[in-house]
Amino acid sequence: MKSLAVITFIGFSCILWINIPFPFLIPKGFPSPVYRFQNNPRTKEGFELGRKLFYDGLLSRDGNFPCSSCHQQFAAFATYEHRLSHGFNDQFSFRNAPGLFNLAWKKDLNWDGGVNHIEVQPLAPLMDPHEMAEDLNHVISKMKKDKTYPALFNRVFGSPGINSQRILKALAQFTASLVSADSRYDQMKRGETHFNQYEQKGYEIFQQKCSRCHQEPLFTDFSYRNTGLSVDSTLKDFGRMRITGREQDSIKFQVPSLRNVFLTFPYGHDGRFVTISEVLEHYNSGIIQSQTLDSGLRKGISISSDDRFYLIYFLETLTDSIFIRNPLYADPNLGVRTKAPVHLH
Amino acid sequence: MPYHMLRRIKGFSYSLFLLVVLGSFQKKEMDSTLTIQFRAYVHGVPLELNRKYQNPFGETFEITRFRFYAGKLAPVYTDANFKSKIPSRYHLIDFSDSATTRIELPVTAGIIYNGIQFQMGIDSADQNRGAQSGALDPAKGMFWTWSSGYINFKIEGSSPLSTQPAHIFEYHIGGYRDNYNTVWQIKLYSTNDQTFLISKEKKIMIEIGMDLDYLFDGPTPIHIGEVPSCMKPGELARKISENFIGTFTGLTISPNP
Numbered sequence: 328m329k330s331l332a333v334i335t336f337i338g339f340s341c342i343l344w345i346n347i348p349f350p351f352l353i354p355k356g357f358p359s360p361v362y363r364f365q366n367n368p369r370t371k372e373g374f375e376l377g378r379k380l381f382y383d384g385l386l387s388r389d390g391n392f393p394c395s396s397c398h399q400q401f402a403a404f405a406t407y408e409h410r411l412s413h414g415f416n417d418q419f420s421f422r423n424a425p426g427l428f429n430l431a432w433k434k435d436l437n438w439d440g441g442v443n444h445i446e447v448q449p450l451a452p453l454m455d456p457h458e459m460a461e462d463l464n465h466v467i468s469k470m471k472k473d474k475t476y477p478a479l480f481n482r483v484f485g486s487p488g489i490n491s492q493r494i495l496k497a498l499a500q501f502t503a504s505l506v507s508a509d510s511r512y513d514q515m516k517r518g519e520t521h522f523n524q525y526e527q528k529g530y531e532i533f534q535q536k537c538s539r540c541h542q543e544p545l546f547t548d549f550s551y552r553n554t555g556l557s558v559d560s561t562l563k564d565f566g567r568m569r570i571t572g573r574e575q576d577s578i579k580f581q582v583p584s585l586r587n588v589f590l591t592f593p594y595g596h597d598g599r600f601v602t603i604s605e606v607l608e609h610y611n612s613g614i615i616q617s618q619t620l621d622s623g624l625r626k627g628i629s630i631s632s633d634d635r636f637y638l639i640y641f642l643e644t645l646t647d648s649i650f651i652r653n654p655l656y657a658d659p660n661l662g663v664r665t666k667a668p669v670h671l672h
Numbered sequence: 673m674p675y676h677m678l679r680r681i682k683g684f685s686y687s688l689f690l691l692v693v694l695g696s697f698q699k700k701e702m703d704s705t706l707t708i709q710f711r712a713y714v715h716g717v718p719l720e721l722n723r724k725y726q727n728p729f730g731e732t733f734e735i736t737r738f739r740f741y742a743g744k745l746a747p748v749y750t751d752a753n754f755k756s757k758i759p760s761r762y763h764l765i766d767f768s769d770s771a772t773t774r775i776e777l778p779v780t781a782g783i784i785y786n787g788i789q790f791q792m793g794i795d796s797a798d799q800n801r802g803a804q805s806g807a808l809d810p811a812k813g814m815f816w817t818w819s820s821g822y823i824n825f826k827i828e829g830s831s832p833l834s835t836q837p838a839h840i841f842e843y844h845i846g847g848y849r850d851n852y853n854t855v856w857q858i859k860l861y862s863t864n865d866q867t868f869l870i871s872k873e874k875k876i877m878i879e880i881g882m883d884l885d886y887l888f889d890g891p892t893p894i895h896i897g898e899v900p901s902c903m904k905p906g907e908l909a910r911k912i913s914e915n916f917i918g919t920f921t922g923l924t925i926s927p928n929p
Binding site: 366367437441442443444445446447450451453454455463464467490491492494495496499569570571572 | 799800801802803804805809810811815817818819820821849850852904905906907
């Protein structure tokens with residue numbers, strides 16, 4: 328009788344053997360996220376599978392372009408030091424690769440907001456002939472033949488099978504988990520540290536001149552704005568208008584977060600500004616007038632050289648060195664790399 | 673047996689009982705099936721892929737691929753008080769795979785109906801659900817990656833009049849935002865106001881005829897020579913979608929062999 332009970336208990340434990348829940352913690356002061364892992368409960372195993380996929384070249388046509396080739400942890404998951412990223416067959420990407428962090432708070436993704444859900448985001452680079460240049464069905468067939476993936480998918484989703492939905496949900500477990508909320512700014516906000524007088528002065532100038540669009544605590548209001556940039560004659564990128572087809576959206580791009588801004592250079596949708604000083608000078612003196620120019624930028628933003636000095640001190644406090652060194656987000660095979668190791672592409 | 677276990681068993685029986693009761697209700701609601709068969713015609717001739725046809729403007733063309741989404745299919749009941757339960761499912765009708773052109777729809781027996789309703793395309797609520805499976809799996813090739821959204825219908829082919837490379841023509845029609853919505857609710861009634869009773873024994877097949885002539889010769893005339901392609905949401909896509917829904921010309925109801 329006793330042994331029967333033990334067997335039953337073991338049997339039940341096997342049935343109830345579930346993945347380890349992995350609660351998503353919302354940083355203090357952050358609003359409620361858009362993506363709350365609804366229909367995709369976050370588990371340690373799911374996150375780890377997503378992380379493996381993110382770093383796996385198998386998702387690209389020639390094996391050389393995993394997600395991580397353009398989204399490098401040491402650059403807050405932007406492409407370090409590249410105007411445009413490099414993809415399949417020596418081609419350039421259409422736009423500057425944005426840093427990947429706090430994506431769970433984004434309703435629409437990409438510079439033009441063309442992607443409407445974090446789970447379907449990876450399809451864009453994966454199928455773009457200039458980037459990973461792959462085919463979804465081909466990726467699935469490669470994974471089915473792989474030694475490790477079938478078992479991993481079975482474990483995460485509770486039944487055998489690899490399909491696009493599972494791949495995308497696993498990837499979202501990883502990408503939506505990339506939270507950057509541990510910069511000096513955050514520590515100051517939590518009362519763990521104090522700004523020095525330069526940083527404090529810069530913060531005040533920031534609040535006065537920049538925070539209309541780069542709203543705290545995410546440092547963006549997620550709106551689309553024309554910031555007075557010229558249209559490059561080869562890229563012919565009209566931003567949001569490409570998605571909505573409306574003239575009033577011409578040359579509008581989503582306001583990027585300023586978190587980790589020191590790591591995500593070059594700046595702008597096409598990476599035309601190499602340094603933060605250049606960006607600040609653009610707002611000071613380089614605004615190009617047009618129909619759709621943001622109403623607050625008609626006269627530019629007057630930023631003196633003193634302002635610039637202090638602003639740069641403040642913007643440096645937005646670098647999250649804990650985030651870029653977090654082993655949880657690193658390549659599972661290589662661990663954390665703190666700076667650009669080799670010029671890969 | 674300890675008391676708490678007894679209580680648990682009791683609770684379990686209650687839930688089982690409830691499930692059975694609810695299940696029987698459910699069963700009563702959908703106790704028969706209705707077969708729906710989509711058939712496409714060009715100039716009155718059943719469509720065959722890779723075969724030459726002429727459109728109403730005399731343009732020679734052939735179709736190599738033809739797919740569209742039909743969702744939320746349900747019978748329309750003659751008694752307006754009886755609202756049918758609209759299933760949320762989508763079907764990808766692909767004319768290169770005849771099995772997909774036939775749908776077995778669960779329905780309630782014993783009620784008189786006189787039409788069918790469905791939605792052509794994926795509505796905005798279902799466009800924003802993230803990674804999906806089945807008919808909505810992005811691997812089906814009906815999903816735009818750079819501007820998230822499903823292609824509601826896709827017609828590809830060639831015509832000597834097309835100015836595109838290799839004389840191909842392609843209409844990838846989608847878009848659900850604002851003025852460029854290409855999703856339509858369609859209600860079709862039998863040609864001679866026929867009404868039919870669905871019963872458990874006597875199965876019925878409804879054929880939905882599509883006359884592709886109207887794709888070209890619709891509210892907005894589309895000449896392949898002038899409009900060989902449309903691949904993004906916008907005014908043109910909306911107009912072509914308006915032509916497309918005109919191709920659903922009617923119902924033929926017959927006993928299911």
